[in-house]
Amino acid sequence: MRQTLFLTILTAVFALLCSSAAAQSGGDFEITRSVIAGGGGDTAGGTFGVSGTKGQPKAGTTLTGGAFSLTGGFWHPEFGPTAALVSVTGRVSTAAGVGIRNVTITITAPNGSVRRAVTGSLGFFRFDEVEAGGNYVITVNSRRYRFPQPTRVLQVVDNVADVNFTALD
Numbered sequence: 001m002r003q004t005l006f007l008t009i010l011t012a013v014f015a016l017l018c019s020s021a022a023a024q025s026g027g028d029f030e031i032t033r034s035v036i037a038g039g040g041g042d043t044a045g046g047t048f049g050v051s052g053t054k055g056q057p058k059a060g061t062t063l064t065g066g067a068f069s070l071t072g073g074f075w076h077p078e079f080g081p082t083a084a085l086v087s088v089t090g091r092v093s094t095a096a097g098v099g100i101r102n103v104t105i106t107i108t109a110p111n112g113s114v115r116r117a118v119t120g121s122l123g124f125f126r127f128d129e130v131e132a133g134g135n136y137v138i139t140v141n142s143r144r145y146r147f148p149q150p151t152r153v154l155q156v157v158d159n160v161a162d163v164n165f166t167a168l169d
Helices: 002-021
Strands: 041-045 048-052 062-065 068-071 085-093 104-108 114-118 124-131 134-141 151-156
Touching: 085 104, 085 134, 085 151, 104 124, 114 124
Parallel strands: none
Antiparallel strands: 041 048, 062 068, 085 124, 104 114, 104 134, 134 151
């Protein structure tokens, strides 16, 4: 039993030593996305040397000297740009141009989420923080008025104004 445990531990230590050596590159001394950690002291090899500190209190700062530089801390993956947040606004009115209040407008996002707005006293509505870069379905709904085109598909790439609905006479 002791011999099996000893062999298991020895195998695990050997595997750890082999895996840490694979994190370095050869050739022109290229090391990518690595962190020198483990606490303090000087490390030297050939013409290069590194002095480390425990906990890296200056993490995120770049240290320079001569032709070399070192950024302490942890690296994060490169994130792509996120979609901008824009506004979609419009008005609901009669054929005569009078604003209609208390009309419900819904906007359905590409992911299926639905938001609602109610027109104000002059018939205006507004949706803020709409993610640009998608097609949205906008629908007008009123108990009293009918609309020739109550549903529209709108491609949102920037702020959108004048999403207007005009009721039938």
